Amino acid sequence: xxxxxxxxxxxxxxxxxxxxxxxxxxxxxxxxxxxxxxxxxxxxxxxxxxxxxxxxxxxxxxxxxxxxxxxxxxxxxxxxxxxxxxxxxxxxxxxxxxxxxxxxxxxxxxxxxxxxxxxxxxxxxxxxxxxxxxxxxxxxxxxxxxxxxxxxxxxxxxxxxxxxxxxxxxxxxxxxxxxxxxxxxxxxxxxxxxxxxxxxxxxxxxxxxxxxxxxxxxxxxxxxxxxxxxxxxxxxxxxxxxxxxxxxxxxxxxxxxxxxxxxxxxxxxxxxxxxxxxxxxxxxxxxxxxxxxxxxxxxxxxxxxxxxxxxxx
Amino acid sequence: xxxxxxxxxxxxxxxxxxxxxxxxxxxxxxxxxxxxxxxxxxxxxxxxxxxxxxxxxxxxxxxxxxxxxxxxxxxxxxxxxxxxxxxxxxxxxxxxxxxxxxxxxxxxxxxxxxxxxxxxxxxxxxxxxxxxxxxxxxxxxxxxxxxxxxxxxxxxxxxxxxxxxxxxxx
Numbered sequence: 001x002x003x004x005x006x007x008x009x010x011x012x013x014x015x016x017x018x019x020x021x022x023x024x025x026x027x028x029x030x031x032x033x034x035x036x037x038x039x040x041x042x043x044x045x046x047x048x049x050x051x052x053x054x055x056x057x058x059x060x061x062x063x064x065x066x067x068x069x070x071x072x073x074x075x076x077x078x079x080x081x082x083x084x085x086x087x088x089x090x091x092x093x094x095x096x097x098x099x100x101x102x103x104x105x106x107x108x109x110x111x112x113x114x115x116x117x118x119x120x121x122x123x124x125x126x127x128x129x130x131x132x133x134x135x136x137x138x139x140x141x142x143x144x145x146x147x148x149x150x151x152x153x154x155x156x157x158x159x160x161x162x163x164x165x166x167x168x169x170x171x172x173x174x175x176x177x178x179x180x181x182x183x184x185x186x187x188x189x190x191x192x193x194x195x196x197x198x199x200x201x202x203x204x205x206x207x208x209x210x211x212x213x214x215x216x217x218x219x220x221x222x223x224x225x226x227x228x229x230x231x232x233x234x235x236x237x238x239x240x241x242x243x244x245x246x247x248x249x250x251x252x253x254x255x256x257x258x259x260x261x262x263x264x265x266x267x268x269x270x271x272x273x274x275x276x277x278x279x280x281x282x283x284x285x286x287x288x289x290x291x292x293x294x295x296x297x298x299x300x301x302x303x304x305x306x307x308x309x310x311x312x313x
Numbered sequence: 314x315x316x317x318x319x320x321x322x323x324x325x326x327x328x329x330x331x332x333x334x335x336x337x338x339x340x341x342x343x344x345x346x347x348x349x350x351x352x353x354x355x356x357x358x359x360x361x362x363x364x365x366x367x368x369x370x371x372x373x374x375x376x377x378x379x380x381x382x383x384x385x386x387x388x389x390x391x392x393x394x395x396x397x398x399x400x401x402x403x404x405x406x407x408x409x410x411x412x413x414x415x416x417x418x419x420x421x422x423x424x425x426x427x428x429x430x431x432x433x434x435x436x437x438x439x440x441x442x443x444x445x446x447x448x449x450x451x452x453x454x455x456x457x458x459x460x461x462x463x464x465x466x467x468x469x470x471x472x473x474x475x476x477x478x479x480x481x482x483x
Contacts, residue, residue: 071344102441106367113375117347120379124340124386132386139383143376150371163442 007088007098014087018231019049025231025272032276053224061220064126071125076222079118079229086111086236091166093249093256104165105157108240109150112195116142118229119197119204119214126217134213137283138204141194144290148298149191152184155305156244169248178245180308183301185245187294192241194290196233199275203283238267319359326352334407337398339385343378350374361439 030037039045089104091097123135160171205213242263249256329348336342358366
């Protein structure tokens with residue numbers, strides 16, 4: 001019974017926190033840009049999320065007549081399903097992990113590579129030029145950054161000698177992996193931003209050139225699903241970084257779950273700070289950054305880690 | 314239980330494969346092909362090869378098929394290309410493929426009818442990533458090197474083509 005209820009509670013909490021993140025992001029962005037942000041609805045604007053939800057749910061759910069209907073409806077579902085599936089492998093605390101299996105790191109990579117389809121199919125099925133451009137950009141960006149996202153994780157896997165996330169956390173008892181794997185952390189962070197197409201790498205939805213990119217034709221809750229999916233992606237990437245590089249739930253005095261959530265919060269705030277601080281690069285700059293700097297760097301990191309491991313044996 | 318799951322996954326894989334061949338819309342066909350890949354990955358998983366299952370999704374469904382859909386998406390012209398495809402495809406053209414598949418089917422039926430050890434379903438132990446790595450870099454090292462050489466050649470070739478194109482444009 002417990003096995004059934006825990007995942008459902010986690011799912012609901014995740015969806016709620018992803019929705020709350022939209023408010024957090026706007027408030028914090030406001031703070032950094034010396035303005036108020038949404039502060040009208042409820043205390044501190046806390047009910048802004050509810051207002052947004054009501055707005056999204058009651059808007060007309062319009063499917064364009066020129067769209068490929070089945071795929072059009074399917075695309076936003078894929079992103080939600082993939083992102084929520086991803087949380088199944090996260091060890092929130094020693095006791096709280098939905099699925100602990102051997103190939104969890106590979107599972108994460110599979111999830112992130114399958115979530116490309118949502119963006120791609122959204123762009124294709126919309127049958128509109130801006131959506132198509134957005135989808136083309138998103139696809140090229142995501143499959144390029146996936147390559148060294150996987151490569152950067154291999155250093156961690158080599159140090160922990162396991163693909164299982166709980167064992168990776170256990171392996172960090174003496175030293176968190178962000179010290180020996182600093183390069184990998186940097187690469188994974190950048191790839192993570194590109195994978196979730198967040199600012200500054202939000203070229204697939206760059207509003208000043210291609211309207212809203214792949215979700216131009218989406219309205220109402222279908223757009224809402226892309227929107228929440230993006231925040232779920234930010235949460236997932238933050239949690240993965242915490243698990244892989246910052247010792248997961250490890251930490252003194254406080255209970256493990258609190259440590260995990262604290263670290264995740266800090267990383268999420270860092271993601272938001274990046275959005276506030278860094279301008280968007282040009283598209284070709286983004287691609288050449290990926291292939292010309294990140295990929296060789298990931299390979300060098302892999303080589304160095306392997307060499308050091310062999311040397312220390 | 315494992316049998317039931319296997320038959321379910323196999324049925325999905327077969328249905329999706331058939332739909333892949335018969336769709337006129339190229340993107341729809343590719344989507345069904347992706348479903349086939351996912352079903353096959355599940356079969357790998359059921360037969361104790363979780364590493365192969367993960368790679369099947371990451372490499373085939375997540376990378377190669379993405380590129381396929383990517384290219385088709387750019388070349389696809391909506392209704393027009395669907396109609397063209399419908400004209401090009403006649404059931405009689407699939408004769409060759411049907412004959413070849415029938416041979417494979419006969420083979421499978423023969424294998425299933427012979428109670429030999431290669432099809433026994435018991436004693437399936439999951440293969441770990443470590444075992445695969447050790448095997449790849451000991452007994453199959455030559456194959457790994459040949460594959461690496463092939464990929465490097467392809468990389469250089471792609472680079473060469475792209476570079477010449479750029480010079481011609483400027």
